[in-house]
Structures are given as C-alpha cells and as structure tokens.
Amino acid sequence: MAFLSKFFDKKESRALGVDIGSSAIKVVELAKKNGQAALVTYGELALGPYAGFNVGQAVSLPPGKIAQAINDLLNEKEVGVTTRKCGLSIPFGSSLMSVIEMPEVSTKELAVMVPLEARKYIPVPISEVQIDWSVIPKSGVSRAEDELAGRNVAISAIPKIDVLIVAIHNETIARYQEIIAKSALEASFFEIEIFATGRAVLDEVLQPVMIIDIGAATTKLYVVERGIIRASHTVNRGSQDITGAISKSLGVAPAEAEVIKRQEGLVGENQNITDVSRLVLDYIFGEANVALLSFEKKYNRTIAKVILVGGGSALKGLANLAKEAFKTEVMSADPFSKVSAPAFLANILKETGPEFAVAIGLALRKLSEEE
Ligand SMILES: Nc1ncnc2c1ncn2[C@@H]1O[C@H](COP(=O)(O)OP(=O)(O)OP(=O)(O)O)[C@@H](O)[C@H]1O
Ligand SMILES: [Mg+2]
Numbered sequence: 001m002a003f004l005s006k007f008f009d010k011k012e013s014r015a016l017g018v019d020i021g022s023s024a025i026k027v028v029e030l031a032k033k034n035g036q037a038a039l040v041t042y043g044e045l046a047l048g049p050y051a052g053f054n055v056g057q058a059v060s061l062p063p064g065k066i067a068q069a070i071n072d073l074l075n076e077k078e079v080g081v082t083t084r085k086c087g088l089s090i091p092f093g094s095s096l097m098s099v100i101e102m103p104e105v106s107t108k109e110l111a112v113m114v115p116l117e118a119r120k121y122i123p124v125p126i127s128e129v130q131i132d133w134s135v136i137p138k139s140g141v142s143r144a145e146d147e148l149a150g151r152n153v154a155i156s157a158i159p160k161i162d163v164l165i166v167a168i169h170n171e172t173i174a175r176y177q178e179i180i181a182k183s184a185l186e187a188s189f190f191e192i193e194i195f196a197t198g199r200a201v202l203d204e205v206l207q208p209v210m211i212i213d214i215g216a217a218t219t220k221l222y223v224v225e226r227g228i229i230r231a232s233h234t235v236n237r238g239s240q241d242i243t244g245a246i247s248k249s250l251g252v253a254p255a256e257a258e259v260i261k262r263q264e265g266l267v268g269e270n271q272n273i274t275d276v277s278r279l280v281l282d283y284i285f286g287e288a289n290v291a292l293l294s295f296e297k298k299y300n301r302t303i304a305k306v307i308l309v310g311g312g313s314a315l316k317g318l319a320n321l322a323k324e325a326f327k328t329e330v331m332s333a334d335p336f337s338k339v340s341a342p343a344f345l346a347n348i349l350k351e352t353g354p355e356f357a358v359a360i361g362l363a364l365r366k367l368s369e370e371e
Pocket of ligand 1: 020021022023024055056057091214215216217218238239240243258261262309310311312313314315316355
C-alpha cells in the first residue's frame, strides 16, 4: 500500500486511526484531497506473537508491549504510514454508558445538572471516572409514537430530552496515555470503539440497526439508533473459537488451524471444518437473534438491518450463513466506501473493510479535526 503515498501532496492534512483490538492493531491513514477523505494506506499487526501466542488469538498485554507493537506497525515499510497524528479507540468493555432523561434546559444548565445526575447511574465513585455526555437528537416522531402507544404526554410539563452519559475509568485513561507516551504516536482523542464504528458504517438512518462485531475472543452486539447505543451485549465466543475447533477436529496445531480457517472458511471441501465452524457461529447468531428480538419487543421497534464488522466476519461464507440466520436484512459493512480510493483496490477494500471499521471511523474524526 505504501505506493499510494506518492499520490499525495506532503502539505495535505493527514490523519491516522489506531484501533488496538485484543488480537490485532489496525491502522488507517487518510488525507484530505479536494476537500474529501482519501485513503493513503492501511495495515494491521497481530498481537498474539507479542505474548508468545498465535496470530488471531486475543491476548492481554502491558502498555509497553502494545507501544512496541504500534511502533513496529508504524515502521512497517510495506504499510508506509506517514503521519503520527491520530485518534485511538478504547474497547467498549472499558466504558459505562447510560441514557438518562433530563428536562429540556439550556446546554449551560445541562453542564451543571448532568454530572450531578450521573452519580445515580454510574456504579463507581464519580471521582474515579471521566464523564462525557451528549444530547440524543430527537427522532421527530417520538412524541407521536408516545401518543400512539398511549403513553402519558403531558403538554404542560417541561419537555424532556434524552442524554447519553459515557464514563471511562481513570485507570483506563491512564493506561492509554501510557501507551501513547511509550509509542511514537501523537493522539488527540480516545474514542470508544462503537462510536468510531458508527461513523464508519452508518448512514443517516432513523430506524435502529444491529451492529455485530466478531472479534477474536468475543462478539460484541450493539443496537444503534440515531447515533446512540440503545442496547449492547457481549457474547463470549469469537473467531479464535473457530480456530480452536478446527485444531481439535483435524488434530493440527492452532497456528495451522488459523491458516486453514482463513483459507477454507465455510465453503471448503472438508465438511468437518464447515461443521465445527458452524457450531460456533450458530451460537453467536443465536445469541444475536435473542438480543435483536428482545429489543424489538421491548421498544416496539423494528431493527432495519444487521451490519457485520470485525475480522471474524471476514470468514468465507459467513455473510451468507448470517443471511439465513436472521429474518432481518444482513450486510457486511463497507466502511472504505466513505473514503476515495483507487478503483483497482475496490474488491480488496470491500473484503477487508469490516475489519478496519473502527480504524476508519477514528481516522475520519481525526481528519475532520485537522482542518
Ligand atoms: N480472513 C479471515 N478469515 C477468517 N477469520 C479471520 C480473517 N481475518 C481475521 N480473522 C479472525 O478475526 C479475528 C480478529 O478479529 P478482529 O481483528 O476484529 O479482533 P480484535 O479487534 O482484535 O478483537 P476485539 O475487538 O474483540 O478486541 C481473529 O480471531 C482472526 O482469526
Ligand atoms: Mg476489534
């Protein structure tokens, strides 16, 4: 990908998105070209080997080791990253989120009221977390919906607004600051991964959608509506369970099973591989279906579509299996479609896109800050 750099003027603003996943670091570099975001380069580095494990496995590493891996990826000639200015993702699991109802008062007043109100919803002392919040845009139909549903809409009462509160533990922030300090990166923000993903994969849709992020050790499920997370759930299965199942079933080492998994997917000749892989995916999609249907029932809303992201969703034949598993429309995310790129890369970008959704979303935000 490094060759793409030569298409860009050195003076153009550039931005890097850095997604530190549990099994791999992903980076995407964008440049502003004629006022539009254009792809400069992208790349990834498996973290497993930094802990003596295999490619594709989730590991937990100290900040120093992660910084070392970041620097290795930045120095990778084939990737050819040219800027150090970046935004970084924070795992969803390291955040606490709540939607609270507030009276519709001025932003200034909210700035005083929300932190006080937040104390009731954040299960740790407020001094131990950093709090961020934003007013959830109104759908424009909610009042009518309330009335239809027979809910009490008092005209005389002060109108209410929904406010999303996000809290991140100080220790988590400190950990990411240490990673930055020990690496060559210059980060200007940390963003919880699902917000970056949303920017990269969602269009202006009013109906809720379900995003399924298939990682190495876990699969994260989110229901997103009007840019906010209405529901979330983590399934304790991920793509490394497929590798494990293949390894056991064929009696081969995990490293070899990882290669076989990526080569064969669900479409190979060996029915054994397909069967054991499907077992893992049936479980994941089963859980996702339960979450989807319970959301629809609870809020009396229809989920418009299911969007697949994460490296695990790159498994050959997985999207088709997902289409069978859900009644709802299913699609693989195509986040690179939000940036301009040479036409000859179209196919590869479509294939690798789901894995880079977080990094693209981060880079898009960073690029917009660069103006
Ligand atoms: N082409 C592919 N085919 C099948 N599986 C793949 C492919 N590429 C990556 N994977 C699998 O995807 C998993 C990693 O996905 P991803 O990079 O999204 O996880 P992560 O971001 O590190 O995890 P998390 O978000 O849970 O922290 C690995 O288990 C890997 O084996
Ligand atoms: Mg991830």
